Amino acid sequence: MTGFAQQTDDVGGQVQSTDATIAVLGPGGVGGLLGALLARAGRRVVFLARPDTAAALRRDGLTVRSHRYGDFTVPVDARTELDEPVDACLIAVKQTALDPALTRLSADALGRALVVPLLNGAEHMTALRERYPAPQVVAGTIRVESTRLAPGLIEHVSPFAAIELASHATPRDRLDGLAEGLGRAGIDVTVRDDETAVLWDKLSFLASLALLTTYAGTPIGEVRENRRTELLAVAREIATVAGAAGGTLGAEDVVAALDRVDAGMKSSMLRDAEAGRELELDAIGGSVLRAAERHGLEVPVTAALVADLRDRESRRSSSGSLPSSA
Known part of the structure; x- marks a missing residue:
């Protein structure tokens, strides 16, 4: 996976890398910005959203207005649920919408993909690790001021978009690979040792x-x-x-x-x-x-x-x- 560290197989051996596919659950202010940046950088991005939002994104694409990244529009692959393997899934919904949103992301469809919740609060990791394999769930935070003005229209007003990642269960090479891929899209990423x-x-x-x-x-x-x-x-x-x-x-x-x-x-x-x-x-x-x-x-x-x-x-x-x- 270009920009993503090679994954290990179930017994720890290296497997051949390919270009990464990233799913984004929740194309709002945060998810829309990150997904658009990844798509502009050449990543294949699958957005997961409600039917009306997914239809609007497929029709009109995703537009970002940003002083830091400029104004741009990318075409969008938007669906109502994950139905193919991906390398990582960024969860960017509000905590208040998490439970219904996760119905779009079944554990079977997820496969071995990393799950990266960029949610506010400190209690969601337990719930996600009960639903998905613990070594695949990565603690993540983001500092950004970005708003969805309408389906497919994102306004990014802060001069920063910075992510921190950590996990006590995920192999470090997978975290570093994820960070590298996000960094190539122009996102500031730091990998830390302590998820708490x-x-x-x-x-x-x-x-x-x-x-x-x-x-x-x-x-x-x-x-x-x-x-x-x-x-x-x-x-x-x-x-x-x-x-x-x-x-x-x-x-x-x-x-x-x-x-x-x-x-x-x-x-x-x-x-x-x-x-x-x-x-x-x-x-x-x-x-x-x-x-x-x-x-x-x-x-x-x-x-x-x-x-x-x-x-x-x-x-x-x-x-x-x-x-x-x-």
Whole structure:
């Protein structure tokens, strides 16, 4: 597989490599961007989506608007479920849509392909490894600000698109090969040794950003300026929980990262709230609260933010203004 390390067979021997085929489950802001970049770089990409989305992609292709990568359109092979062997599958749906989306990706069809969830939160790895062979499921995180404006239209506004990969079960050569292939498409990729640290380091930053920007209804710059005390308190609480769970970032690291991002940056949770979509509140805030309880830690500020956002979402859902997940 050009750009992907040679796979080993079931007894550890090397098998002949071929050009990689990548499946992308969920052609939204993240999956659409990654799949389009891979396709532009010459990879064969199969998108898995709902029937209406798949039909639109087959008809119109996939268009990306990006300051970093430029504006381009690629033709698309879009289907409703995986029906052929692939080398890797990037799972890029929201956590709220994961269970129904996985019906498009049967274990039999998946074969020996790597499964790379680029989901928010820290609890999905267990569920995926119950469904698919553990050595094939790779922990992944992505830093990017990218939005699906319409089926087949992706707007990438951040100057970065950076992925971290790790697995305690997957052979390192397969991780390195996957990273190389993604890198050739222009994506920044780092392979780390500790999958728990990868997930919790991302969640330390993301939970602070998502909960505060969504609660305030403003980009991070206004939070930094007007809610500094809350920002510091939440960062301390979440970093403490993350450290107990296996993360490596301290509160000062999280705050420094939040201070570096563009003032106009909005979290994906805030964008979902503005669009009236279901929030990934349980995957992000809920993960922190459950880990805090497991480790006997008090997180009053974080808990109050989660409770307030849950109440808002409940009231919005009761009013009928909350649409179903895409």
